[in-house]
Amino acid sequence: MKFSPNNSAQNPLFQKVPRRGKLRDTHITLAHGSGGKAMRDLIDDIFISNFDNSILSQLEDQASFNLASFTQHGDRLAFTTDSYVVDPLFFPGGDIGELAIYGTINDLAVSGAKPLYLSCSVILEEGLSVETLRRVATSMKIAAQKTGIQIVTGDTKVVQRGAVDKLFINTAGIGVIPAKVAISAHNIQPGDAIIINGELGNHGAAILIARGELALDTDIESDCQPLHDLVETILNVCPGVHAMRDATRGGLATVLNEFAVSSNVGIRLDEKSIPVREEVKGVCEILGLDPLYLANEGKLVVVVKGDNADTVLSAMKSHPAGKDACIIGEVISSPPGIVLLNTIFGAERIVDMLVGDQLPRIC
């Protein structure tokens, strides 16, 4: 039987699909990744409702913005991406959702960019509890609100049980770099000072302890935090910062080795100036790890002209994310590409690139 559109409008079968889905399931199934109704409900209920903004809720396959809206912030666009596979999903001081927001914000911020928009792509394991996903999405929502960024586009995939461990998140981010700011690992000069905004290794140690493989009872928390506001504070007093990077995987040692190689300079660190909590030192001693290589998620390494060091340091100390800032070393002309450490015992050793792996799935 053929029915006319007019009749069909009165037929209950022709009820319009509701715009806002409500998720009734307690666990993720493959249908939630199908592109169909179940996926739409998941996206509506978990992501659209939490990340609430007018760009995302258009549900187009891409977000779009007037280019003119960017030029008020600067003259260059910054673009970055990171996947987050941290294990466990929740740990003292943070969780994978917060990490996925702050980590990508920080990768934008270290170019001097104002972070504006993030994408969010999740890969879910069949059987994941919806409650876990909701908790992570809520955490992302709060992190986005705190930092003033918007999550404007996304993607959801579900894979069969065993094909992914619970939940991985990718965020990509775009931001705008203010005119005249030119931060690069290639800009470093002998005579520059190396500044860090606080204690090293808290994130790595917190994850290690959260895995429960060590029977340690400590109050170490991840330092997971956004750095864009601290960066803005620094640029306000010193727009000519030479280099800046957040010391995540591979720790301070990796960042400084990259700096030394990129700018073909040497770096000399002073071990007694490098802030490390006693508990973190303890964990490192037990496991034979080196705090210089431990991951951080809220630590900024700043390289400025020696003459600007005190100004930058005092600006950093005035900011909550930089209150424990200190100068930890200097840039030297030779040996190029090498990081040296003056140890607390008065000796000197090379701090090489990390060889092997200290700790997998740290971020």
Add this chain to the structure above:
Amino acid sequence: MKFSPNNSAQNPLFQKVPRRGKLRDTHITLAHGSGGKAMRDLIDDIFISNFDNSILSQLEDQASFNLASFTQHGDRLAFTTDSYVVDPLFFPGGDIGELAIYGTINDLAVSGAKPLYLSCSVILEEGLSVETLRRVATSMKIAAQKTGIQIVTGDTKVVQRGAVDKLFINTAGIGVIPAKVAISAHNIQPGDAIIINGELGNHGAAILIARGELALDTDIESDCQPLHDLVETILNVCPGVHAMRDATRGGLATVLNEFAVSSNVGIRLDEKSIPVREEVKGVCEILGLDPLYLANEGKLVVVVKGDNADTVLSAMKSHPAGKDACIIGEVISSPPGIVLLNTIFGAERIVDMLVGDQLPRIC
């Protein structure tokens, strides 16, 4: 013993870390995700060398571009992301690498945007063969070259065996939308024509057969292809395209349901006009699948004013990616939010949103 920088420069221990790493391993280890030397070698040898461009090879934590360089292409920035988890990694007509480039290009293109830059974030399983990864990266390189986009920023994570199935890729993309183009799922009007650029379901069927669960011998290949050039051809003759989307997961049926709901219109399809290969119909019959829901990776659904349909159709047919284009339906005012199909038997049925999952890990 302390040695002076001058002496140290002659000490072989102080050799500068080579800028370009060479990967000697045959399989991925956790060290390749550590942030240290092994990861650097992997990135240099697999990604930097293949994706060769001056932005990526800076190895900063973010890519940056002059905003002024975007304005030559249009007035709005488009931003999108997708994760790719297709199984198997290689299938007739494509592979995960090509898919990760073309899929994200297509999500930009359907807004009318010129795709410019992509990010690439990989999650690797410990034990993955380096040869497999190299093959995928080479495929991405070729896809990028063919389409003129650049992969400008990336991330590499390695997780322990069993925590991910071989290799997942996320790409995010940015492009620029030309002035006056305003394509949106919300723009559709009664009287509009629905056009498709060719056969439906080839990708879904090719993946299904590649999994080897069916003892079928066919030559069905994925339709995996970039659509940005076809979109440009269409916009040249009809800048006022109402809506456009690539019919991937969930197939044509899902796209049209999204269109019908977003614009609060009805859509009437004519089954006999919808191009589906006989072999694909055969696969669908055996498995109880519907080609309207099968995934595609190079199929463009275009909605234009009825008066423009012939012009757009003939422009599409002039392009290699649109040579089999045809009009498959029309937009009606009622029933709103509903997709109807006039079947080959002369009956009418509702084509609903996909409920459940036809085929996991299709893209």
